[in-house]
Amino acid sequence: NAGVMQNPRHLVRRRGQEARLRCSPMKGHSHVYWYRQLPEEGLKFMVYLQKENIIDESGMPKERFSAEFPKEGPSILRIQQVVRGDSAAYFCASSPKGSSGNTIYFGEGSWLTVV
Amino acid sequence: TQLLEQSPQFLSIQEGENLTVYCNSSSVFSSLQWYRQEPGEGPVLLVTVVTGGEVKKLKRLTFQFGDARKDSSLHITAAQPGDTGLYLCAGGSGGGADGLTFGKGTHLIIQP
Numbered sequence: 464n465a466g467v468m469q470n471p472r473h474l475v476r477r478r479g480q481e482a483r484l485r486c487s488p489m490k491g492h493s494h495v496y497w498y499r500q501l502p503e504e505g506l507k508f509m510v511y512l513q514k515e516n517i518i519d520e521s522g523m524p525k526e527r528f529s530a531e532f533p534k535e536g537p538s539i540l541r542i543q544q545v546v547r548g549d550s551a552a553y554f555c556a557s558s559p560k561g562s563s564g565n566t567i568y569f570g571e572g573s574w575l576t577v578v
Numbered sequence: 579t580q581l582l583e584q585s586p587q588f589l590s591i592q593e594g595e596n597l598t599v600y601c602n603s604s605s606v607f608s609s610l611q612w613y614r615q616e617p618g619e620g621p622v623l624l625v626t627v628v629t630g631g632e633v634k635k636l637k638r639l640t641f642q643f644g645d646a647r648k649d650s651s652l653h654i655t656a657a658q659p660g661d662t663g664l665y666l667c668a669g670g671s672g673g674g675a676d677g678l679t680f681g682k683g684t685h686l687i688i689q690p
Contacts (some may be wrong), residue, residue: 467620496677496678498677498680503682504682505582505666505680505681505682505683506621506666506668506678506680507680508677508678508679508680509677510677511677519677521677522677554620554621566611566623566626567611567623567678568623569613569620569621569622569623570620571619571620572618572619572620574618
């Protein structure tokens, strides 16, 4: 997972605040994926983005969550008005192409705690 | 909805023993990947298999993709304490929706 950079690694937010998680993909990778891992749960796909485009957001909660991958800069996962249930590890992954049959590389994650 | 069931959920064995963990689904996947994750870190890719019946070896680890591409197994020979971790399988379905489907993982503990 070397190369996919996520920050912050740990983030504490009070209920109702906003959380912004950043992800810089590996050099040369134009595909970014966000996953969420709840305690004792597997990783759940949230969203798949290419530069300036959301390709698949079927795993994103309908409200409060949004993601972007601008032409310049990192991908950002934004959670508005956080609630305790948003506490989880959020992982970003990147690939040079779509993941089907291709390797995706994960970052070390951002651990969000909502108090 | 595609699901991947991993078994066993927890496994604790002695150093030197052999073990097999399984990843099963009723769905066909275009590829299947195995990851190992340690506490506080992200998943690290071990292997990708794409062909039904494919077998790949990585030192003491042997990965097999079922003929029908619905299941996979990971066999570890002569397990060592350094093998301890969470082993995750993930299936790719292709077709443009490229998010991987993950199993919940097998928590493996190798006792010295």
